[in-house]
Amino acid sequence: MTKTRTTAAVLILVIAAALLLAVRFGSVSLSTGDVVDALTGRGDPIKRDIVVGLRLPRALLGALVGGGLGLAGATFQALLRNPLAEPYILGISGGAAAAAVTVLALGLVSAGSWVLPAAAFGGALLAILLVFRVASVTDRSFDVRILLLAGVVVGAFFSAMIALWFALSEASTVRSAVLWMMGSLAGADWGAVVTAAAYTFPAGMVLVALARPLDLLAIGEETATYLGANVEQVKRLAFGMASLITAAGVAVAGVIGFVGLIVPHAVRLVVGSGHRALLPLSFLAGSAFLLLADVVARLVIAPAEIPIGVVTAFTGVPIFLVLLRGSLR
Amino acid sequence: MKLGTDQLTVQYSGAVRPALHGVTLSIPAGGLTAVLGPNGSGKSTLLRALLGVIAPSAGTATVEERNVRAWDRRELARMVGVVPQSETIAFPITVREMVAMGRFPHLGPLRAEVGRDREAVDKALERCHIGDLRNRQMTTLSGGELQRVRIARALAQEPRALALDEPTASLDLRHEMSIMRLLRGWTDGGITVLLITHQLNLAARFADRIILLDRGRVATEGTPSEVFRREVMEHVYGWPVHVGQDPVTGSLRVVPLG
Numbered sequence: 250m251t252k253t254r255t256t257a258a259v260l261i262l263v264i265a266a267a268l269l270l271a272v273r274f275g276s277v278s279l280s281t282g283d284v285v286d287a288l289t290g291r292g293d294p295i296k297r298d299i300v301v302g303l304r305l306p307r308a309l310l311g312a313l314v315g316g317g318l319g320l321a322g323a324t325f326q327a328l329l330r331n332p333l334a335e336p337y338i339l340g341i342s343g344g345a346a347a348a349a350v351t352v353l354a355l356g357l358v359s360a361g362s363w364v365l366p367a368a369a370f371g372g373a374l375l376a377i378l379l380v381f382r383v384a385s386v387t388d389r390s391f392d393v394r395i396l397l398l399a400g401v402v403v404g405a406f407f408s409a410m411i412a413l414w415f416a417l418s419e420a421s422t423v424r425s426a427v428l429w430m431m432g433s434l435a436g437a438d439w440g441a442v443v444t445a446a447a448y449t450f451p452a453g454m455v456l457v458a459l460a461r462p463l464d465l466l467a468i469g470e471e472t473a474t475y476l477g478a479n480v481e482q483v484k485r486l487a488f489g490m491a492s493l494i495t496a497a498g499v500a501v502a503g504v505i506g507f508v509g510l511i512v513p514h515a516v517r518l519v520v521g522s523g524h525r526a527l528l529p530l531s532f533l534a535g536s537a538f539l540l541l542a543d544v545v546a547r548l549v550i551a552p553a554e555i556p557i558g559v560v561t562a563f564t565g566v567p568i569f570l571v572l573l574r575g576s577l578r
Numbered sequence: 579m580k581l582g583t584d585q586l587t588v589q590y591s592g593a594v595r596p597a598l599h600g601v602t603l604s605i606p607a608g609g610l611t612a613v614l615g616p617n618g619s620g621k622s623t624l625l626r627a628l629l630g631v632i633a634p635s636a637g638t639a640t641v642e643e644r645n646v647r648a649w650d651r652r653e654l655a656r657m658v659g660v661v662p663q664s665e666t667i668a669f670p671i672t673v674r675e676m677v678a679m680g681r682f683p684h685l686g687p688l689r690a691e692v693g694r695d696r697e698a699v700d701k702a703l704e705r706c707h708i709g710d711l712r713n714r715q716m717t718t719l720s721g722g723e724l725q726r727v728r729i730a731r732a733l734a735q736e737p738r739a740l741a742l743d744e745p746t747a748s749l750d751l752r753h754e755m756s757i758m759r760l761l762r763g764w765t766d767g768g769i770t771v772l773l774i775t776h777q778l779n780l781a782a783r784f785a786d787r788i789i790l791l792d793r794g795r796v797a798t799e800g801t802p803s804e805v806f807r808r809e810v811m812e813h814v815y816g817w818p819v820h821v822g823q824d825p826v827t828g829s830l831r832v833v834p835l836g
Binding site for chain 1: 629652671
């Protein structure tokens, strides 16, 4: 338990430092004093605009989405009893991307900045419902093996749909679609922060309350039932809540890979597999990771940006391979 | 702790014949009841249906005279501990964490472990002689250690009855005997034990009552001397046997011939 507290404290410090870093640096560098002035409503109005209007919401969105992905990833791994599971494994990203590409290809995005996230969220929900319906074999039972298969198949269907749109669209549309699919926090505003928070926090709290039943689920459904867990209810709730968090994240930031896969593994190596520690710490670690990744994405070739998914993969893959080798030893 | 079934029938979808066919049984409180029968005779299905993890196609299973499907799972888990045949652990956990899962029916999702829970876990570890393994990873255990951890987990539930599905399968004779002695010790402490096993002679020696299943039906039930008769055994197992008394233990024993 002390290990859990220490890890939590370290991660919170990292998040705080990363937040400061994210708010201070960019195409214009600011001092900590500038940031404090901006937050208290004093100082240069341009700097205030940069801090309050641009960098702070972007940093907070990164923290929320990254945390959500870490938490959802840990949940999907427990639910599917599969260490390779990640938030997008059940077709949520496919549904969101297909809907996003559809509105881009049809030119509907000109109607307003809300169209793309709304469409992505709708597509994600559609994928979730579809997969859920398929896996609800009967009224009573919800089969996670079928869930996995359904997710992969639904994802493949949406990929085909995306490919079809690409074939029919102009090069510029394809480019913006591809950039969206790689994920970005560039569109962050306070509306996006509020949306992400509104889904992530309540759903996250439900998941943390399911931590102990998820521990039981990890040793098998039959055993979990004998130990007193309401397995069917736990599976449905965990799937629903983790999916909602993922859908909200995809809607506001696109598809950001690797966070939901490696963060839970890294946390497990430090504090073990107990979900009461794993779930909240995966949220914190995901927050820290995505925040830092976004700082890198913005600064490496500033003033231009590289896609954040590239940063998470470039750093995530080596970390994952090192962890994997370590765990095999 | 009384368990029973009434005309219990379980038909798996796609199966030619029901796994259980109109089984009516009463397992009395106290003592050790062994369920025997050839492969595919319905032993594990009986356990699953008796404890409500599969729904019967007809008939009922009852725990303390109440339909098992009507029990709240947590409430039931405080009454009956189960050690299923096998389980695969998806993520690394320690022995202590595994045994502590037995406290779930008392803790629920939210309440934190208190002294009483820790005592129950310690006592369960103690009684299964695995106190020194508490910080070991489950993946590093031998077969005998693993079984004792899973039994300790069921004990940590502080149940009034314990059901075990082939707990001594693939164990050497020392581990087999130590587990049987543990089970016997608990029946003396008032816990009802239901044991599913393939080991006829172990059942003859340790069980108070035996239920012999044959292709989803009860072939016969009763005390070991009532069940262990040559013609019954030969009919159920389809193999010539000799039934005699073991000169050392005095219990009946079945020796396959040929």
